[in-house]
Amino acid sequence: MELNKIKNILEKYFQGETTIAEENELKEYFSSPNVAQHLKQYQPIFSYFSQVKEQKMMQEIPLKTKKRNVAWLSIAASIVILLGIGTFYYVSDNSTNNVVAKSELGTYDDPEEALKATQKALSLLSNNVNVGIESVHYIKEYEQSKNKIFKQ
Amino acid sequence: MNQIVFIELISPFKDKVFRLAKRLLTSTEEAEDATQEVMVKLWSKKENLETYNNIEAVAMTMTKNYCFDQLKSKRADNLKIVHNNFTDREPQLDKKLEDSDSLEWVEKIINQLPEQLQILIQLRDVEQYEFEEIAKIVNMNETAIRVALSRARKKIRESMVNTHSYGIK
Numbered sequence: 001m002e003l004n005k006i007k008n009i010l011e012k013y014f015q016g017e018t019t020i021a022e023e024n025e026l027k028e029y030f031s032s033p034n035v036a037q038h039l040k041q042y043q044p045i046f047s048y049f050s051q052v053k054e055q056k057m058m059q060e061i062p063l064k065t066k067k068r069n070v071a072w073l074s075i076a077a078s079i080v081i082l083l084g085i086g087t088f089y090y091v092s093d094n095s096t097n098n099v100v101a102k103s104e105l106g107t108y109d110d111p112e113e114a115l116k117a118t119q120k121a122l123s124l125l126s127n128n129v130n131v132g133i134e135s136v137h138y139i140k141e142y143e144q145s146k147n148k149i150f151k152q
Numbered sequence: 153m154n155q156i157v158f159i160e161l162i163s164p165f166k167d168k169v170f171r172l173a174k175r176l177l178t179s180t181e182e183a184e185d186a187t188q189e190v191m192v193k194l195w196s197k198k199e200n201l202e203t204y205n206n207i208e209a210v211a212m213t214m215t216k217n218y219c220f221d222q223l224k225s226k227r228a229d230n231l232k233i234v235h236n237n238f239t240d241r242e243p244q245l246d247k248k249l250e251d252s253d254s255l256e257w258v259e260k261i262i263n264q265l266p267e268q269l270q271i272l273i274q275l276r277d278v279e280q281y282e283f284e285e286i287a288k289i290v291n292m293n294e295t296a297i298r299v300a301l302s303r304a305r306k307k308i309r310e311s312m313v314n315t316h317s318y319g320i321k
Contacts, residue, residue, distance in 0.1 A: 014309060016302030020280050041312055044254035048262075049277045051255060057170035059184045061162075061191045 003036055010042065153198045161201070162191060165208040168279050169215045175274045176219040176267060186222065190214045209288040216271060216289065223267070261311040269304035276301055 006029050012018045013026060029035070030046040108114040153161075169190055174183035190211060194201065204210050262273055271290060275281045283294045290297070 014302060014305050016298035016300075016305065020282065023277070023280065042309070044258050045308060045312060048255045048258035052171060052259075052278050055171050055174065056167050057184065057187055059188065061159075061166075061188055 006036075006039070010039070153201065158195060158198060158201075161207065162194065162211070165211055166191070168208075169211055171278065172212060172215050172271070172274050173219055175262075175270055175278075176216075177222060178263065182222070186215060186218055189218055206285075206288065209285060212275070212289045213291075220267070258308070258312070261308050264311075265304055265307060269300060269307075272297060272301045273304050273308075277305075 006026070009018060009022045009026055013023065018026075027046050027050055030039075030043045031050065035043055108117060166187065170183055170187045173186035173190075174180060177183050177186060193214060194207070194211060201207060262270060265273070268290075272286065275286045275289060276283075281289070283297055286292075286297055287294050292300075
């Protein structure tokens with residue numbers, strides 16, 4: 001009786017016509033120790049299905065990491081940028097102060113001293129210009145020799 | 153929706169997603185990656201998650217599609233999935249069973265089926281979904297599912313009988 005019923009369900013099973021309840025009956029039957037000899041060949045199929053269903057996902061699912069990381073990265077990046085801009089302005093402010101301080105060193109309060117310093121600076125300049133001109137003088141030699149050869 | 157609510161929402165079908173992915177991708181690691189991927193995708197849609205009436209079916213469909221994509225890219229790269237980690241890290245149930253050998257046979261036989269049939273076997277015979285739910289997941293009508301499932305089961309039977317009587321007849 002029991003065996004006949006199982007056979008019927010098994011037949012329906014292979015036709016794809018069983019309900020979940022009937023399939024559970026099959027699973028139960030084949031997990032019991034007294035399976036009829038000629039049905040033994042189907043036993044592994046059903047125990048395999050039950051076995052596979054025991055497999056579990058072992059890993060944690062990382063939910064927040066991706067999004068949070070982006071948020072933290074942007075916060076960190078904006079802090080770095082702000083710090084960068086801040087230090088840039090801080091440093092450049094200091095350096096303009098230095099330029100002003102340096103130019104103040106070159107001024108004189110006494111007009112005579114100022115005249116002397118100016119003359120000194122100008123003579124230094126003119127000396128250097130003269131040195132430049134002297135070195136150009138010999139170009140005139142070329143001019144003369146050219147005039148000798150190509151008489152006009 | 154916060155994390156705790158979401159975890160509670162996915163916990164009933166998290167393992168089903170994993171097992172389906174493992175069925176298709178074979179390796180445990182890849183199946184874990186796939187599960188994570190699907191869950192992260194669901195999490196990113198958390199705003200309108202409540203509007204879906206069957207999140208589990210959506211998740212299973214996403215898993216199926218993701219695995220197909222993976223398989224496709226694998227084949228495009230000319231890479232075969234290496235069947236080297238059949239054994240799980242957890243102590244397997246079949247260790248307790250006498251006939252662990254024949255269970256591995258069943259696994260091998262199912263792995264040789266076309267992927268579409270593997271999915272149906274997984275959804276029906278392992279996860280015991282109703283045909284109505286399977287229809288939603290694989291986007292087929294119920295009759296077609298029954299026919300395909302019958303074909304898959306008969307193929308398994310055929311191969312099992314062959315291996316069972318191997319060396320006898």
